[in-house]
Amino acid sequence: MTERRTAVVTGGGSGIGRAISLRLAEDGFATAVLDLNEEAAESVAAEARQKGHEATAFKVDVSDRAAVEAGLDQVRSTYGPILVLVNNAGITGFKEFMKITDAVWDRIVAVNLSGPFYCTQAAVPDMIEAGWGRIVNISSSSAQSGQQYMVHYVSTKAGLVGFTKSLALELGPKGITVNTIPPGFVDTPMLRASEERGLLGGTVDHHADLTPVRRPGRPEDIANAASFLISEEAGYITGQVIGVNGGRNT
Numbered sequence: 001m002t003e004r005r006t007a008v009v010t011g012g013g014s015g016i017g018r019a020i021s022l023r024l025a026e027d028g029f030a031t032a033v034l035d036l037n038e039e040a041a042e043s044v045a046a047e048a049r050q051k052g053h054e055a056t057a058f059k060v061d062v063s064d065r066a067a068v069e070a071g072l073d074q075v076r077s078t079y080g081p082i083l084v085l086v087n088n089a090g091i092t093g094f095k096e097f098m099k100i101t102d103a104v105w106d107r108i109v110a111v112n113l114s115g116p117f118y119c120t121q122a123a124v125p126d127m128i129e130a131g132w133g134r135i136v137n138i139s140s141s142s143a144q145s146g147q148q149y150m151v152h153y154v155s156t157k158a159g160l161v162g163f164t165k166s167l168a169l170e171l172g173p174k175g176i177t178v179n180t181i182p183p184g185f186v187d188t189p190m191l192r193a194s195e196e197r198g199l200l201g202g203t204v205d206h207h208a209d210l211t212p213v214r215r216p217g218r219p220e221d222i223a224n225a226a227s228f229l230i231s232e233e234a235g236y237i238t239g240q241v242i243g244v245n246g247g248r249n250t
């Protein structure tokens with residue numbers, strides 16, 4: 001492994017991606033906070049720097065292959081080879097199946113599934129060269145349970161589970177692990193927006209009461225698991241689905 005380790009977190013400007021970015025910076029990674037929302041990414045990178053860590057924001061739309069390649073080149077020239085990639089950027093959707101248009105379907109697939117494909121293809125050569133790498137894909141517990149009116153979203157997240165399992169087989173011999181964390185019910189701007197639109201079938205508090213650990217997830221819960229999967233100690237864990245959901249799905 002090279003001495004300096006660079007981590008890329010997509011969708012690092014908010015919620016789960018923000019917590020993962022701050023945690024990896026704290027863990028000692030030079031952290032590239034990628035987001036479509038440049039201001040949000042910059043505020044996360046600045047927060048990490050204020051704590052004495054290394055982090056830089058990059059504006060990238062993960063659904064655009066050329067932008068991803070250019071963005072990761074910029075990361076490389078700032079920090080060196082990319083050895084850790086967290087594919088976290090995602091968008092949600094809520095529509096009756098027969099009302100999902102091609103445009104809505106295509107956009108959610110582009111961000112949630114093609115995004116990780118483009119980012120991973122752009123980062124993996126560095127990991128192969130180093131003989132070490134870590135990829136963590138943020139899927140969703142809805143891929144375990146199914147979710148009404150979210151066929152498009154859940155299809156992308158289930159796709160990411162298959163992506164993880166298959167890629168792990170290919171990259172294991174090269175020293176690279178690939179795992180997925182399917183979060184469930186984590187208190188982020190995405191979850192609160194769904195609550196406000198009445199899409200949760202009850203409030204966040206109501207769902208917390210139905211959750212075995214009796215609270216919503218915190219972005220830090222996902223960051224803790226990601227940090228472990230990225231650590232040296234997790235080198236024998238690959239191709240796995242590591243649920244972090246308060247016991248809502250097993």
Ligand SMILES: NC(=O)c1ccc[n+]([C@@H]2O[C@H](COP(=O)([O-])OP(=O)(O)OC[C@H]3O[C@@H](n4cnc5c(N)ncnc54)[C@H](O)[C@@H]3O)[C@@H](O)[C@H]2O)c1
Nearest residue numbers: 011013014015016035036061062089090140185186188190
């Ligand atoms: N919050 C939950 O309970 C929950 C549950 C299951 C899965 N997830 C997944 O976790 C991930 C993070 O979700 P969150 O709740 O933190 O959401 P969030 O909306 O708070 O943050 C998502 C971030 O991704 C960025 N983003 C969106 N499209 C992008 C694009 N094309 N390119 C680059 N960045 C883009 C947004 O700007 C935002 O900063 C998502 O993949 C989501 O599907 C969340």
